[in-house]
Amino acid sequence: MDSHILRRAAEAAAQGEAAVLITLVAVKGPAPREPGARMLLFANGTTEGTIGGGQLEQWAVSEALALHVEGAQTKLAAHLLMDRGVRCGGGGARLFFEDLPPD
Numbered sequence: 726m727d728s729h730i731l732r733r734a735a736e737a738a739a740q741g742e743a744a745v746l747i748t749l750v751a752v753k754g755p756a757p758r759e760p761g762a763r764m765l766l767f768a769n770g771t772t773e774g775t776i777g778g779g780q781l782e783q784w785a786v787s788e789a790l791a792l793h794v795e796g797a798q799t800k801l802a803a804h805l806l807m808d809r810g811v812r813c814g815g816g817g818a819r820l821f822f823e824d825l826p827p828d
Contacts (some may be wrong), residue, residue, distance in 0.1 A: 727761075730746070730764070734746055737746060743767070743825065744765050744767050745789040745790075745823065746763060746823045746825055747764045747765070747794055747820055747821070747822055747823075748762070748776075748823070749760070749762040749819075751818065753818070762775065766790070768788055772782055776820070778794075781818060788800070788820070789822050792822045799822065801822075
């Protein structure tokens with residue numbers, strides 16, 4: 726697991742920075758990362774960590790921004806990315822999004 730991502734999330738919250746924690750929870754077929762990979766998306770658009778790069782991360786960033794705008798706290802992307810035309814190393818993935826408001 727990406728323990729440095731969790732430390733960075735705690736630091737961001739303590740510094741008043743909003744972020745969304747994105748966790749890869751399942752993969753189908755080939756994928757660049759294994760379940761448990763994490764990435765943080767900060768309100769300023771920067772990221773830390775990776776869930777696999779490419780189209781997967783582009784899609785994840787847009788979903789995370791929507792979550793933040795909607796004001797929801799968590800979201801499970803319950804569909805395979807392949808079903809939406811997003812390839813993940815030839816396979817698909819399911820992601821869990823958690824909005825992390827600042828302290």
